[in-house]
Amino acid sequence: MLCLSEILLQHHELQTFEELVGVVESRARGGELFFQMDVRPPFPDTPESWEDRLEAAFAAAGKPR
Template sequence: MLWLSELLMQNQDLQSFEEMLELVRERARAGERFLSSDVKPPFPDTPPDWEERVEATFTSPMS
């Protein structure tokens, strides 16, 4: 399972929501099957619909 909090802790050099989405995409392509959006990303560019965007990126990693 991919925990968003764990991804953020392991990649503290991330600067934006879009960079985080790319990591989510990579992990989905690598075979992660489940996602937990357990924390809100702390980036200034995090959109109001961040949960839906993270989920869409995770479920459609080839986009």
């Protein structure tokens, strides 16, 4: 299971929410099946709907083409 806190610990270089979305998509394409949003992203540009955005990015990127 992929945890958001794990991504944030592994990717200290992330500066924006959009960069985080890219990493989530990449991990989903890499075969992760489950995603847990256990912390709020600490970026100033994190939208109020951050959970929906990350869930949608993970689900869309993980779909087979």
